[in-house]
Structures are given as structure tokens and as C-alpha cells.
Amino acid sequence: MPRGFKMLSIPQYDGTTDPMDHLETVRNLMLLHGPSDGFLCRAFPTTLTGATRDWYSRLKPNSIDTFEEFGENLVPHFMSSRKPRKTAASLMALRQEDGESLKTFVSRFNKEALQVPNLDPSAATNALFAGVKSNEFRWAVARRNPRSLADP
Incomplete structure (x- = not known):
């Protein structure tokens, strides 16, 4: 030793x-x-x-x-x-569930996104946008037209 x-x-x-x-x-x-x-x-x-x-x-x-x-x-x-590798495509399958708050969904989404190696920021943004049920959120995002999740 x-x-x-x-x-x-x-x-x-x-x-x-x-x-x-x-x-x-x-x-x-x-x-x-x-x-x-x-x-x-x-x-x-x-x-x-x-x-x-x-x-x-x-x-x-x-x-x-x-x-x-x-x-x-x-x-x-x-x-x-072995755990299957997460991909941008697997993020596209994430959906906000009935009764799930936007905050909870975004937190769940972020945990999954952190497991995707070399995730393209625009792919992450598109996947998040596709998974959210709130039309109000979608309109707010569309007005800002962010290039990534880091854009304010």
C-alpha cells in the first residue's frame, strides 16, 4: 500500500x-x-x-x-x-407533462441536456421549445428569438 x-x-x-x-x-x-x-x-x-x-x-x-x-x-x-448515451434526439422526445409546472419541466430538461455530449445550443433550444406546452412561453421565446438557452 x-x-x-x-x-x-x-x-x-x-x-x-x-x-x-x-x-x-x-x-x-x-x-x-x-x-x-x-x-x-x-x-x-x-x-x-x-x-x-x-x-x-x-x-x-x-x-x-x-x-x-x-x-x-x-x-x-x-x-x-450500460446507460444508453443521451442524444439531442432524445431531448426532442421530452414533453412537459399534464400538471407539471414550467419550472419543473425546465429543471428536468436541463438534467437531461447535461447528459448529452457536445450538445449544440440551437438543438437544445429547439428541443426545449418543442417540449413545452405553454403557448404563452412559446410566444415569449419566439419574440426574443434566442440562439441558445443561455441567451437572455
Whole structure:
């Protein structure tokens, strides 16, 4: 164990959530303390539980040499648990629900929009505009003709 290393509280991974998220969480938390790749490889199995621990126990001994190889083996095995990537098209499917306030819808929309990599501002504006039920809001937006959600 690296000198001065304090054991971190790393969430256990059981295979039911995105394996990439878990790999990145472990890597980021561990790298704060500067351990070697070998240390990461020895520590990583302690974060596994349930089906993922079973998967690990079936690996051939000494078959993993780097933390990157853990990812290359883990991710395909638990691929069905990966979160689908959000896209601008998925934002277009968002609609303000009956009885949902504009503020609540915009908050929900923003949470989804933050998950879209490289989101074009005009696509976000168009998706928000399409999802809002309030004609009053639409008219107010149309009068201002914003180019992005950041425009006042």
C-alpha cells in the first residue's frame, strides 16, 4: 500500500449499473492518492460484489496485467447494464407533462441536456421549445428569438 494511503470508501459494484461509471469512479478516487497501476489492479477486486465478484473469480490467474485490461474485460461482460448515451434526439422526445409546472419541466430538461455530449445550443433550444406546452412561453421565446438557452 502506498505510504500514507488511507482506505477510501468506494461503492461496491454488483453489475446492475454502468460498468464504465464504476471503473471511472475507482480510477478517480484511487488516483487522488497516486497508487501504481499494479496497486489499482490489486485493489479493484475489493470493489466487486455479487455477479461481478463471481465474474472476477472465473478469470484465469494472472490474466489481467493493467487496470485498463480490467475495463476491457469487465465492460463487455456487463454491457447490458450500460446507460444508453443521451442524444439531442432524445431531448426532442421530452414533453412537459399534464400538471407539471414550467419550472419543473425546465429543471428536468436541463438534467437531461447535461447528459448529452457536445450538445449544440440551437438543438437544445429547439428541443426545449418543442417540449413545452405553454403557448404563452412559446410566444415569449419566439419574440426574443434566442440562439441558445443561455441567451437572455
